[in-house]
Amino acid sequence: MNQIKSLNGMVQHLLELGVNKKIAVAVAEDDNTIGAIIEAHLSGFATPILIGDKTRITQLLVGENTDPSSFQIIDIKDNQAAVAEAVRMVKEDEADVLMKGLVGTDKFLKAVLNKEKGLLPPKAVMSYVCALDLPKYDKLLFVSDTAVLPYPDINQKIAMINYSVAMAKRFGIDKPKVALIGATEKPNAAFPSTIDDATICKLADRGQIKDCIIDGPLDIFLACDKASVEIKGIPTPINGEADALIFPSLESANSFYKGQMLFGGGELAGLIQGTIKPVVVMSRSESKKSKFYCIALSCLMA
Amino acid sequence: MNQIKSLNGMVQHLLELGVNKKIAVAVAEDDNTIGAIIEAHLSGFATPILIGDKTRITQLLVGENTDPSSFQIIDIKDNQAAVAEAVRMVKEDEADVLMKGLVGTDKFLKAVLNKEKGLLPPKAVMSYVCALDLPKYDKLLFVSDTAVLPYPDINQKIAMINYSVAMAKRFGIDKPKVALIGATEKPNAAFPSTIDDATICKLADRGQIKDCIIDGPLDIFLACDKASVEIKGIPTPINGEADALIFPSLESANSFYKGQMLFGGGELAGLIQGTIKPVVVMSRSESKKSKFYCIALSCLMA
Numbered sequence A, B: 001m002n003q004i005k006s007l008n009g010m011v012q013h014l015l016e017l018g019v020n021k022k023i024a025v026a027v028a029e030d031d032n033t034i035g036a037i038i039e040a041h042l043s044g045f046a047t048p049i050l051i052g053d054k055t056r057i058t059q060l061l062v063g064e065n066t067d068p069s070s071f072q073i074i075d076i077k078d079n080q081a082a083v084a085e086a087v088r089m090v091k092e093d094e095a096d097v098l099m100k101g102l103v104g105t106d107k108f109l110k111a112v113l114n115k116e117k118g119l120l121p122p123k124a125v126m127s128y129v130c131a132l133d134l135p136k137y138d139k140l141l142f143v144s145d146t147a148v149l150p151y152p153d154i155n156q157k158i159a160m161i162n163y164s165v166a167m168a169k170r171f172g173i174d175k176p177k178v179a180l181i182g183a184t185e186k187p188n189a190a191f192p193s194t195i196d197d198a199t200i201c202k203l204a205d206r207g208q209i210k211d212c213i214i215d216g217p218l219d220i221f222l223a224c225d226k227a228s229v230e231i232k233g234i235p236t237p238i239n240g241e242a243d244a245l246i247f248p249s250l251e252s253a254n255s256f257y258k259g260q261m262l263f264g265g266g267e268l269a270g271l272i273q274g275t276i277k278p279v280v281v282m283s284r285s286e287s288k289k290s291k292f293y294c295i296a297l298s299c300l301m302a
Helices: A009-017 A034-043 A053-063 A079-089 A106-113 A154-170 A192-205 A220-224 A227-230 A251-265 A290-299 B009-017 B032-043 B056-062 B079-091 B105-113 B154-170 B191-203 B221-223 B226-232 B250-263 B288-301
Strands: A021-026 A045-050 A072-075 A097-101 A127-133 A141-146 A177-179 A213-218 A245-248 A267-274 B022-024 B045-053 B072-075 B097-100 B127-133 B143-144 B177-180 B213-216 B245-246 B267-271
Touching: A009 A021, A009 A034, A009 A267, A009 A290, A021 A034, A021 A079, A021 A290, A034 A053, A034 A290, A034 B288, A045 A053, A045 A079, A045 A290, A053 A072, A072 B245, A079 A106, A097 A106, A097 A290, A106 A177, A106 B213, A127 A154, A127 A290, A141 A154, A141 A251, A154 A177, A154 A192, A154 A245, A154 B056, A177 A192, A177 A220, A192 A213, A192 B226, A220 A227, A220 A245, A245 B226, A251 B105, A251 B221, A251 B250, A267 A290, A290 B213, B009 B032, B009 B127, B009 B250, B009 B288, B022 B032, B022 B079, B022 B245, B022 B288, B032 B045, B032 B056, B032 B143, B032 B288, B045 B056, B045 B079, B056 B072, B079 B097, B079 B105, B079 B127, B097 B105, B097 B288, B127 B154, B127 B250, B154 B177, B154 B191, B154 B245, B154 B267, B154 B288, B177 B221, B191 B213, B221 B226, B221 B245, B250 B267, B267 B288
Parallel strands: A021 A045, A021 A097, A045 A072, A141 A245, A177 A213, A177 A245, B022 B045, B022 B097, B045 B072, B143 B245, B177 B213, B177 B245
Antiparallel strands: A127 A141, A127 A267, B127 B143, B127 B267
């Protein structure tokens, strides 16, 4: 397949393939996400199953000038029960994707993480990867961890790498370039994460991490800007053309992507990783467009 | 004075005031910075004193179509001796600003940090503050620490706040809004920096940190975007209008500003803080314009 280089391109790809995935929305009476859900439904790549308070869900759909009869709605007024049913449907293959509606993230994730009934396999690392679409970069940037792991240790970082690589492959990138981000390119004990990075590079050299080209620590310039690589004269196989950025902390990944959304004209699609099926958890402050892209990404990954 | 809202505005301000500061450049035979030095000289706000290998400095100036006789050049071929002389001139008020040329940052800072002959008072915290000029933000953003302190503790953070406030005041901001940056707005033991932030807010409430409005932890959206503050309904005196961002780690500040330089059309001016006189240390990978702005900022602060 051709490499998908934008989030719009991702949507086009879904439409061309005729993808249509079932999305179980837990506590769907959520005016923050209903617009994006309707848009995904109308686009044709998603069939939402709206689980929650049917009266309020119907009101919201009517308020958005949409015909409620074109949606499957499961009437469960208790939030916890609605989440449990949505998780069950995904686990038992009645739906392809789980999505959070008007329920606290903690309560929602508790059901996802439930050992017996949840969606995370034992010992799997849960993480969050964003596909960032930046007007000034000529392809997508897969960025993690923007939401789950505060200070990823080396094993969590390796999981993040594998998730980013798996995602990049769905976008048609056979051997993604993965940059391990630090403040400088010098591994340095003052930044423990950079020592992990050096170890990860060695694992990659020995083929113990596969299907990608890894280097780090690298700063944002060396990871994403060829001119900086030339000026600094640092030999790196990433060569300013990173597909994925693995950040040393949630704070750094989070500040980077939020800065790009505000000041760089960025759009994003993000997804929880590590679960047996895609799980969509969106922040209220994401744009409507980014919410739509999150749903599209979940359908691509399902 | 009127608030200066851009780096160009800063240069205009220097010219209107007729500022002219002496800049001692250590090991000045540096083709990475000579262009910016010449530009600052021609602009009129800086008088460079070029210390280093006179033959090579002269060649560089001629190569840039500049008349070497219009510059004061002090011929010292040994790098360490050139740095020592530049530091001495600044310490003894023969120059207003110290600037690094073609010499390693470690060697240069060793002279700056020398207990007897250096420029850092005992117990002072050395930090680095950048003034970021972003096309999509309607004023400057003072960002720290982008270069010196890996994981600032609470005392280092308070020093960073005071430096940012002092810098903002030179730009005509009487009571700058200082946002302590985290991944979310919830103080949380999983992110130790956010606990420091809560303590810092309490110190500020009690008037133990002065001349600014402080809040945190806040994410980039709540710090810099009014719309996000309204959507999230978080009451904060920063209100999406931060003047200064205090980051929890060098990695996060560094990734944020480098991302903005690459993808947000940003320009910056940065300066070491804590020394008795301004110290300019520039990265090779900064743009020529940013190098010029660094020199201008040092003249504003001198």
